[in-house]
Amino acid sequence: xxxxxxxxxxxxxxxxxxxxxxxxxxxxxxxxxxxxxxxxxxxxxxxxxxxxxxxxxxxxxxxxxxxxxxxxxxxxxxxxxxxxxxxxxxxxxxxxxxxxxxxxxxxxxx
Amino acid sequence: xxxxxxxxxxxxxxxxxxxxxxxxxxxxxxxxxxxxxxxxxxxxxxxxxxxxxxxxxxxxxxxxxxxxxxxxxxxxxxxxxxxxxxxxxxxxxxxxxxxxxxxxxxxxxxxxxxxxxxxx
Numbered sequence: 001x002x003x004x005x006x007x008x009x010x011x012x013x014x015x016x017x018x019x020x021x022x023x024x025x026x027x028x029x030x031x032x033x034x035x036x037x038x039x040x041x042x043x044x045x046x047x048x049x050x051x052x053x054x055x056x057x058x059x060x061x062x063x064x065x066x067x068x069x070x071x072x073x074x075x076x077x078x079x080x081x082x083x084x085x086x087x088x089x090x091x092x093x094x095x096x097x098x099x100x101x102x103x104x105x106x107x108x109x110x
Numbered sequence: 111x112x113x114x115x116x117x118x119x120x121x122x123x124x125x126x127x128x129x130x131x132x133x134x135x136x137x138x139x140x141x142x143x144x145x146x147x148x149x150x151x152x153x154x155x156x157x158x159x160x161x162x163x164x165x166x167x168x169x170x171x172x173x174x175x176x177x178x179x180x181x182x183x184x185x186x187x188x189x190x191x192x193x194x195x196x197x198x199x200x201x202x203x204x205x206x207x208x209x210x211x212x213x214x215x216x217x218x219x220x221x222x223x224x225x226x227x228x229x230x
Contacts, residue, residue, distance in 0.1 A: 002154070035216040037155070044205055044223055045147075045155060050216035088155050092215075098171050099145070099157035 003028060004089055004102035011108040012079045020105045022072040022089035028100055032092040034072040036065055037101075039086045048087070049074060081109045112136045112219050114206050119224030126196050126228070132189040132206030132221055140184035143209035145217055146191050148202035148226075156202075159191070160209065174200075196228045 005023040012018045022034065036049040047056055049065035052072065062083075064075045072089055089102040118130040132144070145160040159170045159180040168180055179192040189206050203225050207217035 033214045035214075037217070039155075044220040045217075046220070047213070047216055047218045050210075050213035050218070054213070056213065056218060086154075090155075090157070090217075096172070097169055099160070101147075101155040101157060104154040 002103045003093065003096070003100050004091075006087075006089060006102040006105045008103070009106045009108065011110055012076075013110045014079055014081065016079045017075060017077045018079055018107060019076075020074045020087055020089075020107070022074070022102045024070050024072070024089075024091065024100075026070060027095035028070075028091045028093040029067065029072055029089075030070040031094055034065065034067050034089055034091045036063075036072075036074045037088045037090060039088070041085070045088070076107070079107075079109055083107060084109050112208075114208065114219055114221035116204060116206055116221040116224040119204065119226045121227045121229065122196055123230050124197060124228055127192070127194045128196065128226060130191040130193065130204055130206075130224060130226070132191075134187045134189070134208070137208070137219075139182075139187040143211075143215060144182060144189045145207045145209055146180060146189075147205045147207055147217070147220075148200075149205070149223075150199070150202040153202075158204070161189070193226070196226075198228050200226060201228045202226060 037045040038048045039045040052067040053065040146158040177195045203223040208219040209215040210218040
């Protein structure tokens with residue numbers, strides 16, 4: 001049972017904007033930076049956003065992250081078919097002394 | 111090309127042991143924290159353990175404490191995960207990943223994963 005809650009699914013048509021939430025607590029999101037990972041079907045995860053809202057080189061600017069209090073969000077604007085994947089938030093948890101992953105959100109492009 | 115390649119997975123009986131390896135190439139392995147993450151079939155990601163550059167700092171998720179040991183050999187550019195007293199719930203794909211300090215230690219490079227199946 002993860003300490004971070006994400007909606008199990010999200011969907012949109014090509015070109016739409018989709019937002020994924022990640023709800024945590026003061027010991028994780030509230031006091032540490034959040035990273036987001038994308039996992040395409042059958043592949044290893046890939047770093048999408050680090051330090052709440054920073055994109056590694058090569059990640060399209062359609063992807064953006066934000067954090068407020070004990071929650072974080074990932075937005076995908078201009079949704080494309082290749083964005084169909086599972087998305088996970090992941091901060092450090094100071095109480096558990098461990099990294100924690102969100103429950104994961106499956107994004108479907110209709 | 112920066113690469114991580116895991117090996118050592120397989121089928122093991124409950125209570126058995128397995129040692130996973132992760133070979134790193136094309137980056138200065140000794141300057142990075144390294145991490146293991148696992149994913150049970152059809153489930154989400156779970157962080158397992160990480161180790162500092164000189165192995166002076168190590169942390170584990172509670173569910174593997176006392177059973178798993180993470181280690182590294184900087185001379186061989188290799189990361190390891192010794193798994194003892196294995197349980198059915200340890201069945202998963204195990205990924206090694208690099209932690210990039212400039213990204214606040216996010217996991218920026220991942221291996222392809224190695225499958226561990228614990229079953230009689």
